[in-house]
Amino acid sequence: MIVELLLAALWQAPAGPTGALRRAAEMAERGEENAAEELLVETTRLYPRHPDVHFVWARLHLQRERAPLALAALQKVLALRPDFPRARHHKGLAHLKLAEFDTAIEEFSAELKRDPGYGEAYYYRGIARAARQDPSQAERDLRRALELTPGSPSVRFQLAKLQIDAGRPAEAVVLLRRSLQIQPGYPLAHYQLGRAYQQLGRGKEAETEFARARQLQEEERAAAAQTLRQAGAKLQP
Amino acid sequence: MQRKRPILPLSLLACGAALAVGEAYAADRYPIFTDVTARAGLAGFVNIQGARTKDFVIESVGGGCALLDFDKDGWLDILLVRGSTLEKIRRGTGDPVAALYRSNGKGGFHDVTAERGLTASGWGMGVAIADADNNGWPDVFLTGFGRNFLFFNDRGRFREAASEAGLAGGGFSTGAAFFDYDRDGRLDLYVARYVEFDAFHPPRRNPSCRYKGLDVFCGPRGLPGAVDSLYHNENGRRFREVTGQAGLVDSRWNYYGLGVVAGDFDDDGWPDLYVANDSTPNYLYRNNGDGTFTETATAAGVAYNDDGLEQASMGVDAGDFDNDGRLDLVVTNFERDTNELYRNLGGGQFRDVTMSSGIGPPSFLLLGWGVGFADFNNDGLADLFVANGHVYPEVDGAAMGASYAQRHLLHYNLGDGRFREAAAQSGPALRRAYTGRGAAFGDYDNDGDIDILVNNIDDRPTLFRNDGGNRGRWIRFRGLPVGTRVSITTPGRRQMTEVKSASSHLSSSDTRLHFGLGTDDSVERVLVRLPSGEVRERVGLAAGREWEIP
Numbered sequence: 001m002i003v004e005l006l007l008a009a010l011w012q013a014p015a016g017p018t019g020a021l022r023r024a025a026e027m028a029e030r031g032e033e034n035a036a037e038e039l040l041v042e043t044t045r046l047y048p049r050h051p052d053v054h055f056v057w058a059r060l061h062l063q064r065e066r067a068p069l070a071l072a073a074l075q076k077v078l079a080l081r082p083d084f085p086r087a088r089h090h091k092g093l094a095h096l097k098l099a100e101f102d103t104a105i106e107e108f109s110a111e112l113k114r115d116p117g118y119g120e121a122y123y124y125r126g127i128a129r130a131a132r133q134d135p136s137q138a139e140r141d142l143r144r145a146l147e148l149t150p151g152s153p154s155v156r157f158q159l160a161k162l163q164i165d166a167g168r169p170a171e172a173v174v175l176l177r178r179s180l181q182i183q184p185g186y187p188l189a190h191y192q193l194g195r196a197y198q199q200l201g202r203g204k205e206a207e208t209e210f211a212r213a214r215q216l217q218e219e220e221r222a223a224a225a226q227t228l229r230q231a232g233a234k235l236q237p
Numbered sequence: 238m239q240r241k242r243p244i245l246p247l248s249l250l251a252c253g254a255a256l257a258v259g260e261a262y263a264a265d266r267y268p269i270f271t272d273v274t275a276r277a278g279l280a281g282f283v284n285i286q287g288a289r290t291k292d293f294v295i296e297s298v299g300g301g302c303a304l305l306d307f308d309k310d311g312w313l314d315i316l317l318v319r320g321s322t323l324e325k326i327r328r329g330t331g332d333p334v335a336a337l338y339r340s341n342g343k344g345g346f347h348d349v350t351a352e353r354g355l356t357a358s359g360w361g362m363g364v365a366i367a368d369a370d371n372n373g374w375p376d377v378f379l380t381g382f383g384r385n386f387l388f389f390n391d392r393g394r395f396r397e398a399a400s401e402a403g404l405a406g407g408g409f410s411t412g413a414a415f416f417d418y419d420r421d422g423r424l425d426l427y428v429a430r431y432v433e434f435d436a437f438h439p440p441r442r443n444p445s446c447r448y449k450g451l452d453v454f455c456g457p458r459g460l461p462g463a464v465d466s467l468y469h470n471e472n473g474r475r476f477r478e479v480t481g482q483a484g485l486v487d488s489r490w491n492y493y494g495l496g497v498v499a500g501d502f503d504d505d506g507w508p509d510l511y512v513a514n515d516s517t518p519n520y521l522y523r524n525n526g527d528g529t530f531t532e533t534a535t536a537a538g539v540a541y542n543d544d545g546l547e548q549a550s551m552g553v554d555a556g557d558f559d560n561d562g563r564l565d566l567v568v569t570n571f572e573r574d575t576n577e578l579y580r581n582l583g584g585g586q587f588r589d590v591t592m593s594s595g596i597g598p599p600s601f602l603l604l605g606w607g608v609g610f611a612d613f614n615n616d617g618l619a620d621l622f623v624a625n626g627h628v629y630p631e632v633d634g635a636a637m638g639a640s641y642a643q644r645h646l647l648h649y650n651l652g653d654g655r656f657r658e659a660a661a662q663s664g665p666a667l668r669r670a671y672t673g674r675g676a677a678f679g680d681y682d683n684d685g686d687i688d689i690l691v692n693n694i695d696d697r698p699t700l701f702r703n704d705g706g707n708r709g710r711w712i713r714f715r716g717l718p719v720g721t722r723v724s725i726t727t728p729g730r731r732q733m734t735e736v737k738s739a740s741s742h743l744s745s746s747d748t749r750l751h752f753g754l755g756t757d758d759s760v761e762r763v764l765v766r767l768p769s770g771e772v773r774e775r776v777g778l779a780a781g782r783e784w785e786i787p
């Protein structure tokens with residue numbers, strides 16, 4: 001029903017696919033991926049040469065872990081408009097999902113050439129470089145990402161991990177504490193904080209952080225169990 | 238089994254590295270693994286595991302396999318575990334839980350299951366092999382859904398005695414391992430359990446059970462976990478459950494237990510235990526030496542991956558890949574995650590070297606089960622084999638870059654802390670895709686190299702014969718009890734391993750200890766540390782043969 005209404009609105013939109021694409025993206029974000037795909041199929045039929053259409057497809061494919069299809073969609077985007085904003089970045093994400101780190105680094109670099117102020121591309125390039133066993137370049141990227149996105153707990157987390165691996169736990173503690181101020185209840189940050197304290201020989205604090213990480217993960221698990229129980233109960237006759 | 242979505246986008250990727258390692262590794266050093274299943278007489282076995290549509294989690298996990306010499310004729314025999322269907326379980330019948338194939342010593346096997354008394358019906362899952370009653374013959378413990386089975390071996394003939402031994406258990410048992418945790422000379426038993434599962438009211442597919450946008454079976458996440466058990470061997474014939482008093486913590490956490498391996502991870506002479514838990518943190522039980530254990534996985538660095546994320550762990554093994562005299566750990570995991578390799582640093586601490594070793598990236602799009610350290614090319618370095626196969630048939634055609642049948646992984650050890658994955662260079666059989674589960678390792682044809690047996694789900698098994706691994710010299714030790722540690726010294730290298738009753742995914746490998754020696758014709762020194770703590774030493778043993786150390 002929702003899809004039909006949206007399609008009706010789409011038919012009446014002379015300005016192009018923008019409204020429909022926005023709705024599709026919103027649907028995907030809400031987890032209504034099948035409905036979003038239906039809308040996109042129709043939009044693609046109407047606007048087959050509009051790069052925005054293929055870009056939204058690429059994002060949806062990435063969300064559904066269909067990296068090969070995302071790459072194909074992004075090729076279409078770039079064929080229609082070679083400098084399409086974030087297309088190379090998303091190609092980088094798709095390659096990351098396929099564990100193709102070298103190609104991912106190339107794509108993030110291309111995006112950064114186009115837009116040197118895009119912190120997210122530094123972040124993911126840093127992750128790819130860490131995966132390629134290049135910690136110094138990874139750290140440089142993550143530091144730049146932190147400058148550009150100072151409020152990000154994720155960047156701090158990744159940077160802290162590199163510092164722990166490099167035997168600099170004191171620096172990691174500072175980053176992780178700040179990360180937890182920004183995003184309290186982040187189990188992975190508590191775990192890394194535990195590792196950092198362990199390296200510093202602060203065993204009691206490490207134990208506390210490890211316990212907190214596990215408690216938070218148990219709460220997530222309990223919530224998942226509750227969801228399953230409720231969904232299962234609805235199926236009972 | 239289904240991984241939860243990482244909280245950090247793609248953070249998991251930081252655990253894997255596409256290393257261009259081993260370029261100098263000569264291709265002619267790779268052995269070829271030939272599929273000899275049919276000519277060995279094993280093609281008639283099918284590991285039934287419920288419906289092929291995989292509507293319930295129970296249909297996706299089993300089963301294990303074993304390489305054992307049950308009749309002590311010097312040739313490895315084969316045991317394959319078989320599942321069943323929910324319909325048969327509801328009717329109270331099930332299927333024969335295992336098949337036993339005896340070696341004819343010429344590369345062939347024939348089914349002796351009924352003839353040797355290894356008959357029972359139900360839903361089989363895993364296997365552990367050890368001489369539980371100390372009569373000198375390897376006994377067989379089979380885990381299953383609903384109940385477990387213990388077959389005592391008396392001169393090559395089996396008698397089922399789980400109930401009288403107190404080991405029939407119940408629930409959904411998976412991995413198991415015999416080990417003498419109190420060093421009283423009798424092997425005790427750990428049994429992992431997975432989820433609470435009611436065959437009459439199984440969790441039906443529903444909208445909350447999704448994987449990457451696909452509707453899939455429910456579980457294990459969201460289902461209640463089943464509690465693992467530890468049984469103390471009272472007199473060789475009777476076991477007593479001691480789970481609580483031994484300090485095991487699963488009754489508190491209820492994690493989804495699968496693979497189990499025992500070994501002396503902290504080098505204190507007492508056997509410890511590592512348990513792979515699906516979608517929950519893994520356990521490392523450090524043996525306190527007083528009949529109790531302390532769970533130390535998180536502090537030791539082996540509960541999670543490097544990010545601190547719990548993984549969907551399936552299979553496990555322990556081996557000394559870096560020849561530093563300590564047992565390292567490997568764990569197989571879900572697709573879009575890496576298998577983890579933990580290097581033992583000593584002092585109860587491990588470091589996740591998944592990334593630096595190069596085993597991470599090749600595993601990223603595969604779903605791992607059976608796993609084992611073994612020196613497949615006899616160069617004196619423990620390699621790694623991983624059997625793969627997805628749990629969701631729905632991934633076929635979903636354009637995710639994943640498939641239901643998957644190729645296996647063979648990581649050759651380069652000797653500098655890194656591995657090179659070269660299954661594709663190890664013969665056409667390892668370029669094909671399988672629905673692998675349990676894997677066992679041993680030299681079934683006694684030609685001096687390690688072969689591989691894989692139990693595939695809903696399919697015949699695969700016996701991969703190693704051709705050419707014996708270009709390197711080797712030495713082997715037989716007749717050693719479970720928990721024995723053997724260290725050998727050759728010019729420029731020292732190797733170590735232990736006798737295990739079970740490892741991998743619900744499986745049990747040859748208990749003879751095999752060492753590759755490269756070009757060395759002899760071993761300078763052999764140290765054998767028995768479970769009792771007694772140490773025996775031998776010097777100047779010749780390569781190319783099996784030795785007993787009385």
